Amino acid sequence: MSNKSKVAQEKERWESNVVNKLINKFPERNANFTTGSWMPLERLGLPKDCGEEYFEKLGFPGEYPFTRGVQPTMYRGRFWTMRQYAGFGTAEESNERYKYLLNAGQTGLSIAFDLPTQIGYDSDAEESIGEVGKVGVAIDSLADMEILFDGIPLDKVSTSMTINAPAAVLLAFYIAVAEKQGVTKDKLNGTIQNDILKEYIARGTYIFPPKPSLRLITNIFDYCSREVPNWNTISISGYHIREAGSTAAQEVAFTLADGIEYVRAAIEVGLDVDVFSGRLSFFFNAHNDLLEEVAKFRAARRIWAKIMKEKFQAQNPKSMMLRFHTQTGGSTLTAQQPDNNIVRVAIQTLAAVLGGTQSLHTNSRDEALGLPTEQSVQIALRTQQIVAHESGVANTIDPLAGSYIVEEMTDRIESEVWDYINKIESIGGMVKAIEKGYVQKQIQDSAYRYQKEIESSERIIVGVNKFQTKEDQPEDILEVNPRLREIQSQKIADVKAKRNNEKVANKLAALEAGAKNPDVNLMPLILDAAREYATLGEICNVLRKEFGEYKESIVL
Template sequence: MFDPEELDEIRSAREEWEAEQVQPTVDRFGERRETFETDTRGREVDRLYTPKDVANVDYEDDLGFPGEEPYTRGVYPTGYRGRLWTMRQYAGMGTAGETNERFNYLLDEGQTGLSMAFDLPTQMGHDSDDALAVGEVGKTGVAIDSLRDMETVFEGIPLDDVSTSMTINAPASVLLAMYVAIGDQQGVPREELRGTIQNDVLKEYIARNTYIYPPEPSMRIITDIFEFCAAEVPNFNTISISGYHIREAGSTAAQEIAFTLADGIEYVEAAIDAGLDVDEFAPQLSFFFASYNNILEEVAKFRAARRLWADLMDERFDAEDPKSKQLKFHTQTAGSTLTAQQVENNVVRVAYQALAAVLGGTQSLHTNGKDEAVGLPTEQSVRTALRTQQILAHESGVADTVDPLGGSYYVESLTDDVEAEAREIMAEVDERGGMTQAIQDQWVQRQIQDVAFERQREQEEGERIIVGVNEYTVDEEEAVDIDEVDQSQEERQRERLASIREERDDEAVEAKLDALREAAESDENLMPYLVDAVKVYATTGECCDVLRDVFGEYQPGSAL
């Protein structure tokens, strides 16, 4: 990007500046630390960045223009000048009725997309009346036992007017089947349904542990979803390949994108092995990343991820459709950075993290409520979180130009560094036999655990300052309003489920579940059978239990 003679002049001028300006200042006043590093370990930040730090950057090959390969500067040519990112606040209250109320509240407040959180029994494929569900119904999100619950959630919300993201993984096929069924009830053509299912089981084995089936049948279910949606629901994103939970478990920024894109490679290979053409399903792949406090490192991470994915789809899979090479992603601000101490500080953390996501070019964004370190967010904190996005969009100016930090010597250098580190990690994953094998060997989990341990040590020893926790503390904390789940809701949900079981046609349910079992035992696509089953009010647990019987359950090894 620069003439060699100019670089030599800049190099000489910098040496002169360091000798005549920097060193006398350092000798007199010193600096705050001997070394400065980015938020994640091992990447030292120089005092100053100049054109020499991006001397090897080729503008056309490494940066290009927004909307063109390698998409470093964004997947859309006009960025947010044409349309703002989707403001998709994550919500799921204890019951379907409460979730419907929260969704309508958020839509009234200006939210532009829905995002469903499910309770733990639903995430694990258990009904609310299952013995394993006791004490957990409605705690981390909404309980969805049957299509009746889904009908209540979307009552009065036309599915052709909204885009819905569902954070569901092992039972994703069942919940997607219910969403399709609701669309059919509303008379919405399937090709008009828009949204995303997370459907990323590999990261469950790594970080969250809400898995059900072993890897091989889990991958079969995922590729069935790819095939079904390509044919029936082409505007629905079939998977949100999730680095968020990997990062929240403790990974570095480079590990986050390396392990996430390595998961993506596994899904693409599984779909190709199942007979699908890469350009048939790859445009429906989406990604999900965290946004942390170090603004510039996060921006570099997002830019590096886009460039790396474009190269991977080109080099490994010969993708021809430009949409197959475009890494589109949702971002959520980092829940693990929120503190129970001085909760008002979390408003600031969330704002900076949201800024990083927008500067990095996210397609949709969830901003956490300030009180999520202590309980479910209240309406007031949810409104503040949404207003944070709206202020960014309409008052900050950062959405007025595409890739506003592009060309920054530091950001471009950091983008290269993050990508290079991610490539090294992915190369080691390949040497270990791919992501599935590396997960089963617990290698990936160990890498993340090592970083998490080191970060915790740094906090406890004061090397990493957490404002309000290990520095700038107060003697007395202000009381915080906590939105708690009413324990009686669990009993009411069980009564609701019992009523559904009494009202439905048991023979029809049994017939549809038998057909699902036969499909699972063969190589037929499971999705049409799941749609048929949920339409007669077969429950989430019943559908998942059929698949448990056929596929078994995953038993992890030790990460030690």
């Protein structure tokens, strides 16, 4: 039997069994796709002739090993979700920005919280001085969350929340707001980042040590699989690992190694791999090296599929799919000649789309200077819309497949990633590798090398070490109200005066008792406290007392 006929046979099988079934339910955007000059455009480019290797390594979109994409029709069915990460100042200000973005054609919300919220401090805490409302919105209690989503029906939007150590608390606030809107939990769509391991490695917003942190995470997996079935319970993030200076392969390797740790933790507490794995999602970075980035995304899908199938014996194909969000690379933006960043973001957008992302945030040109202005955010969103509607790359699936160099790079990244994963497994898993500083060291060495290359001009960054111009920075950089901490503190005082403090104390005591018993799922207890307007800080302090706090231990 010739291979040629096998490709043809397989294609026929895929189209009739997989694609057509889907199209019957969810038709593609157009009945026919053509290029800009009306040339017909195939759904999927395929080799005319190939060996078995093709089926093992690439296969078909929506099928194992998912190298070519997780859905059978990809962007011909529906574009990726355009999701701009936003939030600053008070809940009122952020609420306004969200409504603006939804009106501008954005299809999902992505909430940025300020650092005190991310680290579980109320705005009036000593530690919060200077930081309230700075890198995101300040949320202290359910009262703030009600304002944040005022006029936004939670059954109609999908909401992604960049929250990790106190993810359970913010999810509880979100559920409580939905309840007040009359939206039941099973109607909620969205994601919490909830990825603590990369906080220890690269991002720094940890609170508790690894063990209780992993407990909170598996509590959420378990709770949501029963109560909030459409919620993505974790977004395992390589984005920040890359921002910290890793290579593309390290980004994938350490992210997937984190993923392995979470799956293992969940299985250890008795969860069924095929029940929770489908709700795992990932989050990657997109940098300027277009072809390498595309290869990276493809390799990541293939490796994760293998991990889930072979290492964890998942049966359900959904458990093997690496679905991911992408953000363009913040660290690639320059403060010099900030308009150049629009071009960088456009290239990175293309990388994410050619790599098959499920959702995308595009950075604004002025983010190396501070918070983005409304106009900059609009350009960033338009960049995605231009790639979606004008570039044509969304009209055929995985268009770079079969390029000798892209396939070569995909293989190479895969093999490098396996080396790292095996090394981490030999150390005893990701928690131990982090404690040992192995992961941090790899990243720092790459970051140092990169920066040295810029210093020596071996690596050219336009406008920074070549093609410099004298320039003044734009004036319209957003500034956050410096009185925000006072404003938020007043709000906390008001909440505390109005709520039933006895009830709050009871709910917090129940949480404390629950925290002492490792067999208790803390999610319902946190939700009970949230409903009574216990503050984020109060809830986290109960857990701090029981769990202790993580201390950074690795230097350089």
